[in-house]
Amino acid sequence: MTLTLKLDGTDYDEGSPAHLGKVAQMLASASDAIQESEARFLQLVKGVKDYALYTLDASGNVASWNSGAESIEGYRAEEILGRHVSLFYKAADVQSGQVQKILDAAASSGRAEDEGWRVRKDSSVFWASVVLSSIQDPTGRLLGFAKIVRDLTERRSLEDQLQQAQKMDAIGSLAAGVAHDFNNLLSIILSYSELLASGLKEGDPMRADLQEIRNAGLLAATLTRRLLAFGHQQVPKPKVLDLCRIVGGMERMLRRIIGEDVELIANFEPECGKIRVDPGQMEQVILNLVVNARDAMPDGGTLTIEAASVVLDAEFASEHVGVREGPHVLLSVKDTGIGMDEATRSRMFEPFFTSKELGKGTGLGLATVFGIVKQSGGTIWVASAPAKGTTIEVYLPLVETDEPASAPPPALGADALHGSETILLVEDDESVRILTRSILRKYGYNVLDARSGGDAFLLCEQYTGPIDLLLADVVMPRMSGRQLTERLLLVRPQMKVLYMSGYTDDAVMRHGIFYSGVAFIQKPITPEPLARKVRQALDSPRAG
Numbered sequence: 001m002t003l004t005l006k007l008d009g010t011d012y013d014e015g016s017p018a019h020l021g022k023v024a025q026m027l028a029s030a031s032d033a034i035q036e037s038e039a040r041f042l043q044l045v046k047g048v049k050d051y052a053l054y055t056l057d058a059s060g061n062v063a064s065w066n067s068g069a070e071s072i073e074g075y076r077a078e079e080i081l082g083r084h085v086s087l088f089y090k091a092a093d094v095q096s097g098q099v100q101k102i103l104d105a106a107a108s109s110g111r112a113e114d115e116g117w118r119v120r121k122d123s124s125v126f127w128a129s130v131v132l133s134s135i136q137d138p139t140g141r142l143l144g145f146a147k148i149v150r151d152l153t154e155r156r157s158l159e160d161q162l163q164q165a166q167k168m169d170a171i172g173s174l175a176a177g178v179a180h181d182f183n184n185l186l187s188i189i190l191s192y193s194e195l196l197a198s199g200l201k202e203g204d205p206m207r208a209d210l211q212e213i214r215n216a217g218l219l220a221a222t223l224t225r226r227l228l229a230f231g232h233q234q235v236p237k238p239k240v241l242d243l244c245r246i247v248g249g250m251e252r253m254l255r256r257i258i259g260e261d262v263e264l265i266a267n268f269e270p271e272c273g274k275i276r277v278d279p280g281q282m283e284q285v286i287l288n289l290v291v292n293a294r295d296a297m298p299d300g301g302t303l304t305i306e307a308a309s310v311v312l313d314a315e316f317a318s319e320h321v322g323v324r325e326g327p328h329v330l331l332s333v334k335d336t337g338i339g340m341d342e343a344t345r346s347r348m349f350e351p352f353f354t355s356k357e358l359g360k361g362t363g364l365g366l367a368t369v370f371g372i373v374k375q376s377g378g379t380i381w382v383a384s385a386p387a388k389g390t391t392i393e394v395y396l397p398l399v400e401t402d403e404p405a406s407a408p409p410p411a412l413g414a415d416a417l418h419g420s421e422t423i424l425l426v427e428d429d430e431s432v433r434i435l436t437r438s439i440l441r442k443y444g445y446n447v448l449d450a451r452s453g454g455d456a457f458l459l460c461e462q463y464t465g466p467i468d469l470l471l472a473d474v475v476m477p478r479m480s481g482r483q484l485t486e487r488l489l490l491v492r493p494q495m496k497v498l499y500m501s502g503y504t505d506d507a508v509m510r511h512g513i514f515y516s517g518v519a520f521i522q523k524p525i526t527p528e529p530l531a532r533k534v535r536q537a538l539d540s541p542r543a544g
Contacts, residue, residue, distance in 0.1 A: 467495050
């Protein structure tokens with residue numbers, strides 16, 4: 001009996017020459033289709049440039065290589081085929097068995113994922129995201145692996161920058177809080193030592209002792225100012241200035257500071273661009289960067305200061321957290337010193353962190369630089385490596401127009417600091433409130449004092465006479481000095497206002513206290529500066 005088969009609409013006797021010929025034709029056609037499909041797939045894989053797509057044999061040797069792998073890893077196909085995948089790993093990872101672990105994981109489960117630093121042909125490293133899948137025959141025998149690699153270095157860098165920025169903000173808030181509390185204590189130490197000394201006769205040995213106490217307090221006040229600068233909470237007095245003129249004006253002093261064994265190279269035009277900064281703070285930034293660079297070159301070297309106008313493009317801004325594109329002024333300080341490793345570089349702006357020997361640094365110089373730059377709306381970036389020196393770049397927004405200079409307040413002699421006006425003092429810290437009240441009464445003023453906004457309202461209602469000045473702490477529980485002022489001025493519109501604080505709260509600053517001409521005194525307070533500020537506030541025309 002002959003079995004008849006229908007192929008492509010035609011009947012064939014099984015086993016006949018015509019039947020066998022047709023089957024052979026169909027198999028050849030299917031084989032051609034498979035080969036064509038494989039060729040298209042390989043062409044597609046080879047054309048992918050953003051991903052490294054390649055295969056490994058069962059032992060982990062590279063069996064195929066696409067153009068994306070060549071771009072990411074740096075090897076051409078003829079250089080890498082047949083070589084083991086461990087070539088892409090750091091020596092420590094190979095020695096720890098990490099390479100074999102991921103191969104074994106993919107072989108046993110069919111798929112494994114990993115992230116970590118990988119090494120290119122030129123020995124540079126990149127952060128890789130890896131997916132490794134096993135290739136098996138129908139019987140389950142391992143034939144090799146398919147590997148997909150993505151270069152995530154840029155994303156990793158942005159994540160690191162964001163984490164560093166968040167860490168520095170948290171440390172800054174803590175440092176500013178400590179400085180605020182410490183400034184209240186320093187107000188008491190400095191003021192009472194000064195008041196006691198003023199009551200002693202000239203030549204009394206106690207005067208010298210009290211002066212030593214005061215000197216120590218002044219030094220401590222300097223440290224708190226640096227902490228406030230780091231926490232972006234120091235009260236700035238910004239002006240529109242040309243950065244190159246600031247650097248140029250300091251050049252002679254900088255040459256004396258760095259010593260004869262360090263060569264100073266200054267590269268900047270007479271005018272490179274205007275920025276809005278506090279002049280004293282900007283000089284502090286330059287000085288701290290130069291001193292830090294000098295200390296990094298104990299055996300001498302070259303220190304280069306550059307200032308120039310630059311335009312930061314969108315690509316630069318996208319690669320650096322907190323950077324805005326547009327015109328900026330660049331300040332660059334470069335040394336040929338000992339450099340820093342990654343661990344040191346990541347902590348260099350933290351307050352009280354120092355790599356110097358014990359007793360040779362407070363750890364606040366670079367922390368102060370960081371705070372001032374951030375508070376001025378700028379950005380700071382560092383490039384450094386052991387034995388390769390350090391480059392610190394500060395970018396500050398370019399300002400197009402000048403600002404009219406304001407006239408300084410008239411100087412007041414000691415006899416002109418007294419008065420008889422009524423002052424409403426609002427301060428939540430009892431010790432500081434008692435001290436401030438004593439100082440003001442010493443200068444002849446009538447003082448009404450309150451510890452909170454609520455108490456201040458009651459005093460205003462009960463006191464029938466005029467209140468000439470409100471002296472209020474900026475940051476207080478439940479009601480800030482600004483909020484208190486706004487409410488009290490509704491019922492006493494002729495009252496002048498003077499703010500004081502151990503630090504400046506960012507939220508209050510955004511409401512305009514320190515940039516609208518309102519009088520302000522920075523803690524720690526001492527008798528004469530307080531009396532001078534009070535007199536100036538009383539004698540000035542009321543804002544608004």
